[in-house]
Amino acid sequence: xxxxxxxxxxxxxxxxxxxxxxxxxxxxxxxxxxxxxxxxxxxxxxxxxxxxxxxxxxxxxxxxxxxxxxxxxxxxxxxxxxxxxxxxxxxxxxxxxxxxxxxxxxxxxxxxxxxxxxxxxxxxxxxxxxxxxxxxxxxxxxxxxxxxxxxxxxxxxxxxxxxxxxxxxxxxxxxxxxxxxxxxxxxxxxxxxxxxxxxxxxxxxxxxxxxxxxxxxxxxxxxxxxxxxxxxxxxxxxxxxxxxx
Amino acid sequence: xxxxxxxxxxxxxxxxxxxxxxxxxxxxxxxxxxxxxxxxxxxxxxxxxxxxxxxxxxxxxxxxxxxxxxxxxxxxxxxxxxxxxxxxxxxxxxxxxxxxxxxxxxxxxxxxxxxxxxxxxxxxxxxxxxxxxxxxxxxxxxxxxxxxxxxxxxxxxxxxxxxxxxxxxxxxxxxxxxxxxxxxxxxxxxxxxxxxxxxxxxxxxxxxxxxxxxxxxxxxxxxxxx
Numbered sequence: 048x049x050x051x052x053x054x055x056x057x058x059x060x061x062x063x064x065x066x067x068x069x070x071x072x073x074x075x076x077x078x079x080x081x082x083x084x085x086x087x088x089x090x091x092x093x094x095x096x097x098x099x100x101x102x103x104x105x106x107x108x109x110x111x112x113x114x115x116x117x118x119x120x121x122x123x124x125x126x127x128x129x130x131x132x133x134x135x136x137x138x139x140x141x142x143x144x145x146x147x148x149x150x151x152x153x154x155x156x157x158x159x160x161x162x163x164x165x166x167x168x169x170x171x172x173x174x175x176x177x178x179x180x181x182x183x184x185x186x187x188x189x190x191x192x193x194x195x196x197x198x199x200x201x202x203x204x205x206x207x208x209x210x211x212x213x214x215x216x217x218x219x220x221x222x223x224x225x226x227x228x229x230x231x232x233x234x235x236x237x238x239x240x241x242x243x244x245x246x247x248x249x250x251x252x253x254x255x256x257x258x259x260x261x262x263x264x265x266x267x268x269x270x271x272x273x274x275x276x277x278x279x280x281x282x283x284x285x286x287x288x289x290x291x292x
Numbered sequence: 293x294x295x296x297x298x299x300x301x302x303x304x305x306x307x308x309x310x311x312x313x314x315x316x317x318x319x320x321x322x323x324x325x326x327x328x329x330x331x332x333x334x335x336x337x338x339x340x341x342x343x344x345x346x347x348x349x350x351x352x353x354x355x356x357x358x359x360x361x362x363x364x365x366x367x368x369x370x371x372x373x374x375x376x377x378x379x380x381x382x383x384x385x386x387x388x389x390x391x392x393x394x395x396x397x398x399x400x401x402x403x404x405x406x407x408x409x410x411x412x413x414x415x416x417x418x419x420x421x422x423x424x425x426x427x428x429x430x431x432x433x434x435x436x437x438x439x440x441x442x443x444x445x446x447x448x449x450x451x452x453x454x455x456x457x458x459x460x461x462x463x464x465x466x467x468x469x470x471x472x473x474x475x476x477x478x479x480x481x482x483x484x485x486x487x488x489x490x491x492x493x494x495x496x497x498x499x500x501x502x503x504x505x506x507x508x509x510x511x512x513x514x515x516x517x518x
Contacts, residue, residue: 100421127427137422141440150436151426196422203426 051076051207051238052097057106059092059262066092067103068262074207079239081249081270084259085285090242093259094209097240098129111206127155130200134212136192138184144171144195145180148202156203170202171195174228190221194228201232208232210241244289250274258282305487312479312488319475320495322389326471327458327499329393334400335454341401342408346434356405363402368460371395376467388467400457407449411442451507455500472496 052074059067066089074080082090095101097108099115099122108115113125138147148167152158158166171177174194184192193213200208210229214222226248233239233252243249249256249270256273258265260281266273277283293301345356363371376391386394415438423433465474476492 098425100425123424123427123429125427126425129425131422131425133418133422135418137416137418139419139422139437139441141444150423151428154432154436155427199422199426 049076050074051111052240053107053109054093054097055107057093057096057108058104059089059096059101060104066262067096067106069106070259070262070264072257072264074238074240076238077236078254079233079241079252081253081256082240082242082259083244083249083256083273083285083289084265088259089262090259091211094131094211094240094242097207097209098126098131100131123155127151127203128206130197130203130205130208132193132196132200132208132210132213134215136184136189136196136216138192138195138199140184143181143183144176144187144198147184147195148199151199152202166202167198170198173201173231174198175224188221189217190224193217193225197225197228197232201237205237207238207240210239210243212242212244214243214245246274246289258285260285302486303490305485308479308483308485308487309491312475312483313491315475315479316472316488316491316495319470319472319492320499322469323461323471323495323499326389326393326461326464326469330396330400330458330461331454333393334397334457335404335450337397337401338404339408341405342412343434345405345409346412347430360402360405363398364406366399368395368399368457369463369466371398372463372467388464388469391467392461392464392469392471396457396460396463399460400454403453403457404446404450407446407453408442410449411444411446412438414445415441447507447511451503451511455503455507458503459496459500 050073052072054070054072057067057070057072058065068089070089070093072093082093084090092101096103097110097115099108103116106116110125111128113128114120115122115125138144139150142150145164145167148170149163152163152166153160156163168177168180171180174197176191176194176198179187179191179195184195187195197213213229214225217225222245226245229239229241229248230252241249241253253270255267256270257267258273258277258279258281265279266277266282273282274286277286341356341360345353372391372395375386375395376388379386379391412434419437419441420433423437424430428436461469461471462473464471465477468474472492472495476488479488480486
């Protein structure tokens with residue numbers, strides 16, 4: 048197994064807060080890793096360190112062969128290979144769905160207008176929104192907005208996709224459409240790291256589940272092992288809590 | 293002569309108005325010229341300062357904040373007078389036109405910088421993150437994602453401030469500038485009749501009402517549902 052994400056000894060301090068306390072994470076190509084844990088456990092921060100939206104205080108991070116923390120790395124170039132999907136979608140409200148997807152294709156990947164448009168249209172098609180290309184985000188449902196956000200990332204053909212609670216801001220009836228797109232991505236062989244509490248999805252789609260608490264990885268393993276027979280008391284308590292909902 | 297006739301003779305004297313109309317028109321042209329210069333240079337300088345401020349370079353930002361606060365605190369008239377009557381002793385004698393243009397541009401720069409800055413900071417952090425995460429650089433994100441959203445928020449306050457400051461061209465009278473008010477008041481002194489002031493007011497209305505209407509139109513055009 049070749050690891051496409053290699054993070055070792057990652058620490059992150061926010062002032063006095065010690066959010067990540069030495070996390071080691073390797074993710075293999077085509078692997079889908081789920082990260083769960085109570086709020087404040089550092090799972091989102093870990094994800095944001097991987098594409099350096101947060102600057103780790105110490106440690107090393109390599110993604111797709113690129114040393115993310117080296118000052119010599121062109122971080123904008125590196126980020127093209129790492130897609131990220133946010134809890135609050137963060138679509139650009141002043142652009143259409145197509146415009147949202149085209150922006151980085153044009154400005155980062157350097158595609159011409161016609162080619163960018165073709166690629167963007169194809170990406171929207173892939174998330175089932177070809178017919179919404181000319182709609183503004185405000186004219187789309189939450190689930191559609193999140194799918195546009197996924198299209199915005201996959202249009203750049205990333206090597207790894209990071210999902211930061213992609214369905215937490217959605218009404219329950221809209222979650223399914225986003226998970227369907229994620230499942231499709233998974234089947235196409237995309238390497239994915241997903242911070243989420245969608246247990247059902249984790250159970251049948253994840254290769255590995257990581258439980259984080261208090262800035263550390265407490266335990267990890269196949270979904271069945273983590274959900275049904277967790278080794279640690281903290282994992283058991285957390286899974287018990289979220290399964291009540 | 294009844295009181296009503298006296299009033300008409302004083303403020304709407306057709307003969308006086310006809311005589312001084314060319315002067316008022318000349319003053320109007322000068323005001324338009326000056327106003328355009330002030331709006332363009334003031335707003336561009338303000339935008340530039342706001343963009344520089346977004347680089348978050350602390351010493352530079354402290355300087356910007358200091359200059360902006362200073363300019364916002366001083367009455368524009370004081371700045372005009374300082375430039376026109378004060379600078380000659382420092383070896384530079386700006387004309388009345390130059391003094392008024394520079395002063396009002398500086399004041400508009402200060403206010404518009406604050407307005408642009410407020411617009412930039414009001415754009416949600418997630419917008420920056422989404423753009424940066426797809427590989428756009430700081431400048432690309434600022435110009436393509438943040439600024440278009442910020443500008444939309446700034447249009448209403450910016451227009452109000454611009455109109456307020458541009459009307460300050462009338463302050464140019466104190467430095468012998470022959471803009472609308474200057475022309476009107478010298479016409480009043482020469483004719484012993486205040487009618488030219490009515491002409492002057494009409495000129496200001498004709499000048500600024502379209503600007504106010506245009507502002508409403510722009511505001512509407514650039515609004516979108518969030």
